[in-house]
Amino acid sequence: xxxxxxxxGGAPPSATKRPTKITVVGVGNVGMAIAQTxxxxxxxxxxxxxxxxxxxLRGEMLDLQHAAAFLxxxxxxxxxxxxxxxxxxxxxxxxxxxxxxxxxxxxxxQRNVALFRHIVPPLxxxxxxCIIMVxxxxxxxxxxxxxxxxxxxxxxxxxxxxxxxSSRFRFLIADHLDVNAQDVQAYIVxxxxxxxxALWSSISVGGVPVLSFLKRQQIAYEKETLENIxxxxxxSAYEVIRLKGYTSWAIGYSVASxxxxxxxxxxxxxxxxxxxxxxxxxEGGEVFLSLPAQLGRNGVLGVANVHLNDEEAxxxxxxxxxxxxxFVPPTW
Ligand SMILES: NC(=O)c1ccc[n+]([C@@H]2O[C@H](COP(=O)([O-])OP(=O)(O)OC[C@H]3O[C@@H](n4cnc5c(N)ncnc54)[C@H](O)[C@@H]3O)[C@@H](O)[C@H]2O)c1
Ligand SMILES: O=C1N[C@](c2ccsc2)(c2cccc(Nc3ccc(F)cc3)n2)CC(O)=C1Sc1ccccc1Cl
Numbered sequence: 001x002x003x004x005x006x007x008x009g010g011a012p013p014s015a016t017k018r019p020t021k022i023t024v025v026g027v028g029n030v031g032m033a034i035a036q037t038x039x040x041x042x043x044x045x046x047x048x049x050x051x052x053x054x055x056x057l058r059g060e061m062l063d064l065q066h067a068a069a070f071l072x073x074x075x076x077x078x079x080x081x082x083x084x085x086x087x088x089x090x091x092x093x094x095x096x097x098x099x100x101x102x103x104x105x106x107x108x109x110q111r112n113v114a115l116f117r118h119i120v121p122p123l124x125x126x127x128x129x130c131i132i133m134v135x136x137x138x139x140x141x142x143x144x145x146x147x148x149x150x151x152x153x154x155x156x157x158x159x160x161x162x163x164x165x166s167s168r169f170r171f172l173i174a175d176h177l178d179v180n181a182q183d184v185q186a187y188i189v190x191x192x193x194x195x196x197x198a199l200w201s202s203i204s205v206g207g208v209p210v211l212s213f214l215k216r217q218q219i220a221y222e223k224e225t226l227e228n229i230x231x232x233x234x235x236s237a238y239e240v241i242r243l244k245g246y247t248s249w250a251i252g253y254s255v256a257s258x259x260x261x262x263x264x265x266x267x268x269x270x271x272x273x274x275x276x277x278x279x280x281x282x283e284g285g286e287v288f289l290s291l292p293a294q295l296g297r298n299g300v301l302g303v304a305n306v307h308l309n310d311e312e313a314x315x316x317x318x319x320x321x322x323x324x325x326x327f328v329p330p331t332w
Contacts (some may be wrong), residue, residue: 019075020263022331023085023127024209025119026095027051027060027078030135033252034092034259039064042072044261048085049078050119051095059172063319082122088130090259091123094144096136109138113145113330120149131262131299132272135157135255139328141194143273144290148332156299159273161290163254164189164247168233168272176229179205186210187271187306189290190319196290198230202306220312265297269304277329279303280313281318289320 014184022044024031031049036046040071047064051057077084096112125130132150134143134157143159150157165188167181174181185204190197192283203210214298224264240247260270276282292304310315 014272018087021046021048021088021090022263023048023050023088023091023123023130024095025050025091025123027053027057028094028137029246029248030070030251031092031094032060032137033248034059034094034135035064037070037252037256038259039067040130041256041260042074043064043256044074044089044262046075046077048084048088049076050085051078052080052082054080063170066158078090080127083105086126088123088127089263090131090133091127092133092135092255092259093119093123094135095119096142099137105138109141109327112136112138112142116142116145116149120146120298124150124152127308130156131158133255133262134256135251139191140273140288140290144275144286144327146330147275147288147310148329152332154275157297158258158300159192159288159290160251160255160258160291161192161273161288162190162196162271163258164251165192165233165290166218167250167254167329168236169230172232172236173203173205173210177205187292188230189271189292189314191289191323192273193237194234195319195322196230196233197312197319198226198233199226199306199308199312200226201309201312261295262297262299267294267296267301269294272300276320280308280316282317284321285324287320288314289323 022038023036027049035047038047039284049057049061061076065076095115099108102217113180124288134144134146136142139159139161139325143157147157148153168188169186170181170186170187173186174184187199187202189199258270272293273288273290274293277286278293292306293302
């Protein structure tokens with residue numbers, strides 16, 4: 001006997017909507033922050049978790065499943081076998097080796113490129129129509145690596161890029177002006193991390209350009225105050241690492257915000273790592289950098305023509321040049 005007595009009804013609707021499915025590769029600090037935000041924000045019908053550590057993987061899956069009474073219904077799979085990722089709409093890659101003390105960024109990159117060779121091809125095989133989002137660091141170069149290894153068109157491969165940098169930037173500006181961070185429109189672009197580019201000329205608060213907002217509010221400021229806020233974006237990343245050893249919540253929420261825009265076809269503009277060649281006079285090779293990009297169900301729909309002053313445009317081109325010089329693409 002079934003638990004419920006069925007009520008006689010017609011055949012199920014013919015156009016049954018295919019379940020929305022997200023894969024998260026890497027169930028570490030970042031991957032699990034992303035996974036739990038996807039569940040609490042009801043962004044997927046199915047969630048597939050992949051990692052290299054089988055016990056950790058099963059433990060995290062069970063721990064999330066045990067929260068089912070408090071969450072929207074989401075089917076959670078976990079395995080070492082990539083077959084569970086089949087037909088994903090979005091694959092988020094947070095897997096990566098941690099930078100060892102004193103290890104160079106280049107060496108970390110080479111170790112993560114080696115991991116990506118085993119991670120990206122099966123994702124592309126099982127979900128040939130998905131969007132791949134890279135979070136692992138160095139995120140801009142690893143997004144390029146994922147693009148090459150996946151064989152996908154560039155519009156379906158993005159990196160979280162300076163989305164986290166920009167969210168910290170918005171928090172700091174909002175705190176400085178005592179306004180809600182959601183009313184602060186501010187972009188950090190270029191290379192994620194230490195050498196990002198703050199687009200001062202396009203910051204607005206409630207639609208008012210920040211520079212005239214400060215003048216109108218007679219808030220004393222000089223250029224260096226604004227530059228100090230940008231420096232604090234970088235310093236706060238190191239501060240969090242010093243205090244708790246890793247970062248998770250802000251990156252988790254920022255990636256979930258990107259997932260919502262992509263999967264719900266919101267067509268919002270986010271600073272994310274995209275194939276930047278040809279935009280803003282960036283030439284010299286195929287490089288992924290963060291630019292204000294319009295995102296929707298088909299990935300990157302376009303890059304916003306945000307006004308850059310000469311200094312910002314030059315800094316962006318320098319970012320591209322630095323990345324291209326640092327990383328010599330291997331033979332794929
Ligand atoms: N882009 C950003 O803004 C941003 C912010 C924070 C962290 N990160 C990056 O995210 C990455 C993850 O950070 P974390 O704190 O979660 O690290 P972590 O060490 O806690 O988690 C990494 C996970 O990847 C798994 N893994 C390793 N090799 C794997 C493989 N071959 N296949 C599947 N899984 C594998 C590990 O088992 C581990 O569970 C790092 O590269 C970090 O720099 C990026
Ligand atoms: O919040 C973070 N945490 C990380 C982190 C998380 C777990 S271990 C290190 C972080 C924190 C501090 C420095 C740093 N440097 C770095 C190391 C290797 C790379 F490939 C890229 C960056 N990385 C990873 C990361 O990218 C961030 S954002 C970030 C980092 C540096 C400057 C500005 C920002 Cl907005």
